[in-house]
Amino acid sequence: MQTEKVVNHIVDWLKDYATKARVNGFVIGISGGIDSAVTSTLCAKTGLDLLCIEMPIHQAASHVTRAQEHIAQLKKRFPNVSDSRVDLTPVFEEFKTEVSLDGKQETVDMALANTRARLRMTTLYYHAGLLGLLVAGTGNKVEDFGVGFFTKYGDGGVDLSPIADLLKSEVYKIGDYLEVPESIMNAAPSDGLFGDARSDEDQIxxxxxxxxxxxxxxxxxxxxxxxxxxxxxxxxxxxxxxxxxxxxxxxxxxxxxxxxxx
Structure with a gap:
C-alpha cells in the first residue's frame, strides 16, 4: 500500500465531500482505539473543524486514558481540533430503569451493549446538528463488510466512512504513518461496549x-x-x-x- 498517497487521497476526499455538503467539518467519537484515532487524524488533516467527543459509559480506565492521550496529541498538532466530554453513564442507567431487563442474561447484555452504541450515535448527531458538522464513521473493511462487527444505527449510523475500504492491517499502517500514540497502536482492539477488558478477538x-x-x-x-x-x-x-x-x-x-x- 502506498501509505502517504492513500492518506492524501482520503484527506482530499473528506475535504471535497464536506465542501460540497456545505458543512463546517466533522464530529467523531473517540474511543481510545486505532480506528477512531486514525479517522480523527485524517479528519484533522483536512484543516476543517473537528470536534472529538469522549462518551464514556462505565468505560474501562485504559480506554479513557488512551482516548484522552490521543485527543491531547491531536489538539497539540492541529489548531482546528476541539474536544468535549459527555458522560452518558447516568443516561444509560436511567434508560435501564425504564425498560424490561427480563430474559437470558447474555441476550440482555448484548441488547444493552448495542444501546450504549446508539446513545453515542444520538450524542454525535446532536452536536453535528448544532455545529453544522458531519458524523465521521470509524468502521474498517473487515468490520463493516466482512463480519458486520458493529451496531446497526449505533457506530454504524454515520454520514460518511473514511476508512471503510481499508483492512485492519492497513489501518495500522496508516496509524503508524500518522504517528498515532503507541499506547493505541499496541492495544488489543476492543469495541468497549461491555465496560470490561474483553477484546474484539475474545468476542469474535x-x-x-x-x-x-x-x-x-x-x-x-x-x-x-x-x-x-x-x-x-x-x-x-x-x-x-x-x-x-x-x-x-x-x-x-x-x-x-x-x-x-x-
Whole structure:
C-alpha cells in the first residue's frame, strides 16, 4: 500500500465531500482505539473543524486514558481540533430503569451493549446538528463488510466512512504513518461496549489477521471444505458472522407495491 498517497487521497476526499455538503467539518467519537484515532487524524488533516467527543459509559480506565492521550496529541498538532466530554453513564442507567431487563442474561447484555452504541450515535448527531458538522464513521473493511462487527444505527449510523475500504492491517499502517500514540497502536482492539477488558478477538473468536485471510479466501470462492484445523475454524467463524450480519451490510429492504395494486 502506498501509505502517504492513500492518506492524501482520503484527506482530499473528506475535504471535497464536506465542501460540497456545505458543512463546517466533522464530529467523531473517540474511543481510545486505532480506528477512531486514525479517522480523527485524517479528519484533522483536512484543516476543517473537528470536534472529538469522549462518551464514556462505565468505560474501562485504559480506554479513557488512551482516548484522552490521543485527543491531547491531536489538539497539540492541529489548531482546528476541539474536544468535549459527555458522560452518558447516568443516561444509560436511567434508560435501564425504564425498560424490561427480563430474559437470558447474555441476550440482555448484548441488547444493552448495542444501546450504549446508539446513545453515542444520538450524542454525535446532536452536536453535528448544532455545529453544522458531519458524523465521521470509524468502521474498517473487515468490520463493516466482512463480519458486520458493529451496531446497526449505533457506530454504524454515520454520514460518511473514511476508512471503510481499508483492512485492519492497513489501518495500522496508516496509524503508524500518522504517528498515532503507541499506547493505541499496541492495544488489543476492543469495541468497549461491555465496560470490561474483553477484546474484539475474545468476542469474535478469531483475530483480525485470521479474518482478513478468511475474507480473501471467500472472495476467491473457497469453502470450509478447502481447509483443515485452525484455518477451517477461522474460515467458519468468518462465514458465520458474514452470513448472519448481512442485514447490516445491505440496503434496508423496501416492500415495493406492484403497479396493479395501486
Amino acid at each position: 473468536g478469531a483475530s483480525y489477521p485470521e479474518l482478513e485471510w478468511a475474507m480473501q479466501m471467500k472472495d476467491e470462492g473457497k469453502t470450509a471444505d478447502d481447509f483443515t484445523g485452525r484455518q477451517r475454524e477461522a474460515f467458519e467463524i468468518f462465514t458465520s458472522y458474514n452470513t448472519r450480519n448481512q442485514h447490516k451490510m445491505i440496503p434496508i429492504p423496501v416492500c415495493e407495491i406492484p403497479k396493479d395494486l395501486r
